[in-house]
Amino acid sequence: MSPAQPSSIHHAAESPRESADEQQQGKHDLAAVLLSLRQRLLRHARFAVHDQSAAEDLVQDTLIVLVEQQSQHRGESSLSTWAISILKHKVSDWYRSSARHRTVQWNSDEDALQMELDRQYASDGSYVNAVPNWQLPESRVERRQLMDVLERCVGALPTQTGRVFMMREWLGFENGEICERLGISSDHCRTILHRARMALRICIQRH
Amino acid sequence: MNLLHSCRQVAELLTLSQDECLRWHQVVRLRIHLTMCSNCKNVALQLAEMQQLSRDLFSGGNDDTEAHESK
Numbered sequence: 001m002s003p004a005q006p007s008s009i010h011h012a013a014e015s016p017r018e019s020a021d022e023q024q025q026g027k028h029d030l031a032a033v034l035l036s037l038r039q040r041l042l043r044h045a046r047f048a049v050h051d052q053s054a055a056e057d058l059v060q061d062t063l064i065v066l067v068e069q070q071s072q073h074r075g076e077s078s079l080s081t082w083a084i085s086i087l088k089h090k091v092s093d094w095y096r097s098s099a100r101h102r103t104v105q106w107n108s109d110e111d112a113l114q115m116e117l118d119r120q121y122a123s124d125g126s127y128v129n130a131v132p133n134w135q136l137p138e139s140r141v142e143r144r145q146l147m148d149v150l151e152r153c154v155g156a157l158p159t160q161t162g163r164v165f166m167m168r169e170w171l172g173f174e175n176g177e178i179c180e181r182l183g184i185s186s187d188h189c190r191t192i193l194h195r196a197r198m199a200l201r202i203c204i205q206r207h
Numbered sequence: 208m209n210l211l212h213s214c215r216q217v218a219e220l221l222t223l224s225q226d227e228c229l230r231w232h233q234v235v236r237l238r239i240h241l242t243m244c245s246n247c248k249n250v251a252l253q254l255a256e257m258q259q260l261s262r263d264l265f266s267g268g269n270d271d272t273e274a275h276e277s278k
Binding site: 044077078080081082083084085121124125126127130131132133134136143146147150151154166168169170174175190193194197198200201204205 | 213214215216218219222223225226227245246247249250252253254256257258260261262263264265266267
């Protein structure tokens with residue numbers, strides 16, 4: 001009586017079915033992955049583009065490229081890193097392709113943010129409250145939590161401030177190119193970037 | 208043109224330095240101020256950390272399958 005024999009027969013009999021199951025499972029996984037990836041890409045695109053339908057189109061294009069070229073993905077980077085880099089090129093091209101994206105509408109929330117930032121300084125330009133030394137997270141989990149906070153803070157920036165920040169930090173556009181694409185002066189661009197970073201600093205500090 | 212910038216001016220230089228090369232006199236004044244002011248020193252560290260964090264975030268680093276970590 002050998003327990004190994006029935007077990008191996010059992011295994012051999014089941015393996016074709018397993019592989020069919022696995023294939024089916026793989027399709028489900030891909031669909032689920034694409035769905036969650038879509039949400040993630042949309043968040044990115046909306047921060048950078050602020051035009052709902054354009055953002056959705058750009059994400060759609062990215063997912064098509066992703067599915068078409070899936071076999072070329074070698075796994076040196078994670079799927080979402082790869083997807084985000086494709087989206088980045090799409091968004092950069094979108095900015096570079098046409099002058100119609102230059103329309104920048106300034107809303108009152110930009111001024112409100114500036115006023116909030118001004119309140120951190122006394123009249124002599126020193127800080128009203130002591131600036132704390134950040135305890136940087138050591139573990140990966142904590143670092144990821146901090147990134148979530150940062151992402152929420154970027155999402156909470158006034159529309160145009162967030163857009164300029166994303167063009168700079170995500171797309172990697174130089175100041176001059178941002179000015180050109182949005183039709184603003186380079187002083188204005190510097191002011192917005194400064195405002196964005198100080199706002200994010202304060203936002204993260206609150207969390 | 209005072210030799211010692213205010214913290215507000217220093218904050219502007221700190222964020223500017225993430226986008227453009229500062230002029231030498233800006234660098235000198237920035238450094239002098241930073242050696243004397245712990246608030247601005249902390250702001251400088253925060254801004255540097257935030258830049259790294261943004262880069263990681265925007266390149267997809269906030270991901271379960273993250274392959275590497277800079278630290």
